[in-house]
Amino acid sequence: MSKEPVAVVGIGQTKHVAARHDVSIAGLVREAARRALDDAGLDWPDVDAVVIGKAPDFFEGVMMPELYLADALGAVGKPMLRVHTAGSVGGSTALVAANLVAARVHRTVLTLAFEKQSESNAMWGLSLPVPFQQPLLAGAGGFFAPHVRAYMRRTGAPDTVGSLVAYKDRRNALKNPYAHLHEHGITLAKVQASPMLWDPIRYSETCPSSDGACAMVLTDRAGAARAPRPAAWLHGGAMRSEPTLFAGKDFVSPQAGKDCAADVYRQAGITDPRREIDAVEMYVPFSWYEPMWLENLGFAAEGEGWKLTEAGVTELDGDLPVNPSGGVLSTNPIGASGMIRFAEAALQVRGAAGEHQVPGARRALGHAYGGGAQFFAMWLVGSEPPQT
Amino acid sequence: MPNHAREVAVVAFAQSDHRRHTDDLSEVEMVMPVLHEVLDRTGLTTGEIGFTCSGSSDYLAGRAFSFTMTLDGVGAWPPISESHVEMDGAWALYEAWVKIQTGEADTALVYAYGKSSPGSVRDVLTRQLDPYYLAPLWPDAVALAALQAQALIDAGDTDEAALAAIAARSRTDAAANPHAQLRGPVPQGGHEVAPLRTGDCPPIGDGAAAVILAAGDTARRLCDRPAWITGIDHRIEAHGLGLRDLTDAPSARLAAEHAGAFEAPVDTAELHAPFTSQEVVLRKALRLDGTVRINPSGGPLAANPMMAAGLIRIGEAAARIHRGESRRALAHATSGPCLQQNLVAVLEGDKA
Numbered sequence: 001m002s003k004e005p006v007a008v009v010g011i012g013q014t015k016h017v018a019a020r021h022d023v024s025i026a027g028l029v030r031e032a033a034r035r036a037l038d039d040a041g042l043d044w045p046d047v048d049a050v051v052i053g054k055a056p057d058f059f060e061g062v063m064m065p066e067l068y069l070a071d072a073l074g075a076v077g078k079p080m081l082r083v084h085t086a087g088s089v090g091g092s093t094a095l096v097a098a099n100l101v102a103a104r105v106h107r108t109v110l111t112l113a114f115e116k117q118s119e120s121n122a123m124w125g126l127s128l129p130v131p132f133q134q135p136l137l138a139g140a141g142g143f144f145a146p147h148v149r150a151y152m153r154r155t156g157a158p159d160t161v162g163s164l165v166a167y168k169d170r171r172n173a174l175k176n177p178y179a180h181l182h183e184h185g186i187t188l189a190k191v192q193a194s195p196m197l198w199d200p201i202r203y204s205e206t207c208p209s210s211d212g213a214c215a216m217v218l219t220d221r222a223g224a225a226r227a228p229r230p231a232a233w234l235h236g237g238a239m240r241s242e243p244t245l246f247a248g249k250d251f252v253s254p255q256a257g258k259d260c261a262a263d264v265y266r267q268a269g270i271t272d273p274r275r276e277i278d279a280v281e282m283y284v285p286f287s288w289y290e291p292m293w294l295e296n297l298g299f300a301a302e303g304e305g306w307k308l309t310e311a312g313v314t315e316l317d318g319d320l321p322v323n324p325s326g327g328v329l330s331t332n333p334i335g336a337s338g339m340i341r342f343a344e345a346a347l348q349v350r351g352a353a354g355e356h357q358v359p360g361a362r363r364a365l366g367h368a369y370g371g372g373a374q375f376f377a378m379w380l381v382g383s384e385p386p387q388t
Numbered sequence: 389m390p391n392h393a394r395e396v397a398v399v400a401f402a403q404s405d406h407r408r409h410t411d412d413l414s415e416v417e418m419v420m421p422v423l424h425e426v427l428d429r430t431g432l433t434t435g436e437i438g439f440t441c442s443g444s445s446d447y448l449a450g451r452a453f454s455f456t457m458t459l460d461g462v463g464a465w466p467p468i469s470e471s472h473v474e475m476d477g478a479w480a481l482y483e484a485w486v487k488i489q490t491g492e493a494d495t496a497l498v499y500a501y502g503k504s505s506p507g508s509v510r511d512v513l514t515r516q517l518d519p520y521y522l523a524p525l526w527p528d529a530v531a532l533a534a535l536q537a538q539a540l541i542d543a544g545d546t547d548e549a550a551l552a553a554i555a556a557r558s559r560t561d562a563a564a565n566p567h568a569q570l571r572g573p574v575p576q577g578g579h580e581v582a583p584l585r586t587g588d589c590p591p592i593g594d595g596a597a598a599v600i601l602a603a604g605d606t607a608r609r610l611c612d613r614p615a616w617i618t619g620i621d622h623r624i625e626a627h628g629l630g631l632r633d634l635t636d637a638p639s640a641r642l643a644a645e646h647a648g649a650f651e652a653p654v655d656t657a658e659l660h661a662p663f664t665s666q667e668v669v670l671r672k673a674l675r676l677d678g679t680v681r682i683n684p685s686g687g688p689l690a691a692n693p694m695m696a697a698g699l700i701r702i703g704e705a706a707a708r709i710h711r712g713e714s715r716r717a718l719a720h721a722t723s724g725p726c727l728q729q730n731l732v733a734v735l736e737g738d739k740a
Contacts, residue, residue, distance in 0.1 A: 003490055024520060056452035057474065062523070063447040063515040064474055067724040070624045071631075077642060080624045080729070081483065084446075084474035086453045092471055096483055103489035104393070126452050241440075241470035243460050256467035371456045375470075 003102040005385050007224035007231035008346040010040025010217030016180035016331040019118035020211040025060060026072035029114050032213035033073055036110065040217040041228040044074035047217070048106035053083040053093025053113040054335030055370075056126070060119040073112065085239070087140075087283065087370025089113060090214065090338025091377030094366075095237045097218050098379070102234075107220050114213035115333035122209055122334060140285065141206060143372065145198035147251040148288040152200065154252060157291065157306035159200060163191040164309055165287035166205040166329055172316055173326025175355035180210045180331040205287035205329070212333035214340045221385070232346035235363070235386045236267030237379040244372040251373055257296040260376040264365070265298070268380040273298045277380070278361040279348045280314075280322045281341040283368045284329055290314060290322055297367065297378075316356065324348065324356040338368025342379055349383040396488050397607035397614030398735065399600050400426040401703030401710075406569040406595035406691035409505045413594075415449065419501050420461040422598040426497070430600050430610045434463045437600075438493025440470040441484045443477035443500040444695050447512055458501065469493065476500060477597060477699030478622075478660075478721030478731050484601055485620055494603045495610075501596035502694035509592050509694065517725065518627055529725065530589055530663075534581035536634040536726045537665035541583055543635045546668045548583055552576050554664040555587040555689060562686025569593045569691040590662040595693030597700045615706035615717075615735040619647030622721075622731035629726060637673035640720065640730035644674050647732045649718050654734070656681045656708055656717040658701035662688045666727055670720060674732070680718075684708065698722065702733050709737040 477500020698721025
């Protein structure tokens with residue numbers, strides 16, 4: 001049996017900001033969902049099922065908030081699924097939704113991910129002390145900084161690379177009206193002079209804490225034929241997980257990430273990702289993860305990722321633009337960040353990315369990771385339907 | 389009922405002995421034995437499983453990403469294709485069933501767990517309510533269920549004696565279930581929240597469960613009597629209790645329709661009705677008459693580990709088919725206050 005091709009026909013985001021005091025959680029998610037439906041030329045009754053994702057419920061202080069959000073998302077009388085796979089959740093949620101269409105269980109699915117981080121403090125929400133378990137040490141930054149250090153030591157990358165990534169992403173964000181951080185006066189010198197938070201990660205090389213939601217409408221071939229705007233087509237999608245800590249774990253380039261990318265490339269018929277993929281939206285919460293993931297995802301040989309960044313290859317006008325949207329470094333409603341990567345990849349191949357459009361992008365990769373660099377979700381979307 | 393492309397069956401089920409307290413066990417230690425049990429029963433290893441999916445709640449665990457720890461119990465190395473829902477494990481099973489329908493996997497490991505003992509689950513569940521209008525009032529799960537029970541009594545659908553009979557039947561049946569927490573009749577006791585008495589409420593406890601799904605010939609190879617999932621669907625209702633008729637469960641009925649439950653009679657139903665009154669609602673919504681054996685396992689009134697109790701309903705229904713005690717069974721799972729969200733699966737044995 002062949003799978004039903006899956007098309008992204010609607011995308012909606014909120015303007016991501018530090019605090020959306022003007023809306024409730026329901027108001028936030030409905031705003032993104034309404035925009036996605038408008039983009040798809042659809043209305044609430046056209047949706048067969050809703051798949052929602054977010055990171056830990058402690059971030060808003062609401063346990064399983066999808067129950068309360070059923071009304072706001074027009075899900076009453078419909079199936080509603082709630083996915084939670086740590087930081088990768090936005091990507092995983094989109095893939096679960098895509099599977100409903102691919103398996104022909106439903107024809108049109110609304111998928112959405114959100115975080116309203118102003119309701120609490122994410123760093124300390126992640127740092128609850130649990131007896132007999134390793135502490136997370138002041139949130140994600142404290143956890144990941146040693147792995148960045150390990151990457152620098154392993155590859156001999158000069159310590160200037162991280163600031164180059166941040167400088168690029170923050171400038172890209174200026175072209176994205178939905179990005180949280182719009183630092184109009186940004187300079188490389190300012191990034192380099194920003195305070196050290198978790199050595200070697202500086203303040204300006206760190207993601208912000210955002211309120212935001214992202215929604216997509218996924219549909220089948222017939223749905224795509226009716227859509228008013230070009231679709232992005234799913235060519236490959238996969239999830240991979242490995243344990244948090246174990247002897248032999250490679251935190252710099254986790255095996256689960258490599259396996260996940262290999263699965264996606266196999267499905268999409270990609271043999272040379274560097275040449276065949278036109279734009280990448282990867283999950284880079286701390287600047288150094290760009291060169292690290294370039295290697296993990298097969299865009300560069302081991303130890304060579306930082307050279308692509310340093311040479312400007314990943315700039316918006318480079319030959320492998322990475323995070324043209326400004327990425328997680330400019331916008332981070334944690335539970336939504338993975339879905340924003342997936343949605344931005346889809347915008348690129350739909351030719352709908354506006355000022356941060358990569359000219360002529362035909363294939364784009366969306367990437368998300370989470371937990372202790374252990375959960376990976378990726379999809380590859382194209383401007384043409386997959387050949388089945 | 390839609391014709392799904394692939395036949396998928398429950399081929400193995402295991403559950404822990406559900407207990408009021410498991411201070412001696414971490415969640416990983418609680419989950420590992422049931423994972424090993426289903427793997428041993430099928431002879432599969434973690435590496436041979438096509439897809440893994442779990443259900444649990446960070447709010448019960450009291451920490452973010454609690455499922456990252458239980459993943460250690462799976463032994464996810466080399467890396468596995470895996471996902472997690474912040475829902476009862478019945479919905480994890482649904483996600484796995486969809487994955488198998490795509491053709492990307494032939495087998496799936498599904499597990500769920502919950503430890504209610506570290507906190508006051510009555511209070512914890514209030515955090516599940518509308519955070520602006522309802523949660524600030526801290527109405528607890530028993531109080532909300534009592535509201536529903538009173539509506540049923542007012543509508544003439546039941547009375548306290550009928551509810552007591554459901555409680556007694558459940559605990560009597562549970563005497564034959566070695567995993568149950570309450571085995572044998574317990575006193576109805578006084579009102580917890582009128583009209584619900586202690587006996588009308590589920591025990592609070594800790595537990596875990598695991599299921600293995602397999603497609604087509606793989607299922608036949610792994611199990612003598614596969615429990616085929618001939619239909620599965622889930623639906624949600626409005627959250628606001630004032631918007632709902634609490635004496636009915638339209639989302640359960642809709643899910644049952646989409647799962648094909650009404651196309652032929654079932655002989656068994658495993659209902660995730662934590663309160664006696666909710667069994668009354670579900671029997672009506674799911675059109676279960678006196679000929680249907682309800683909760684032969686004792687049901688959630690005998691053991692109700694949060695996040696696993698719905699998956700256990702599917703597992704118990706499947707196990708009955710595995711043992712040749714049922715031909716066609718309905719399994720139901722619920723989530724949210726007063727049966728807000730409901731899943732229905734129809735399981736069938738091979739025609740003899």
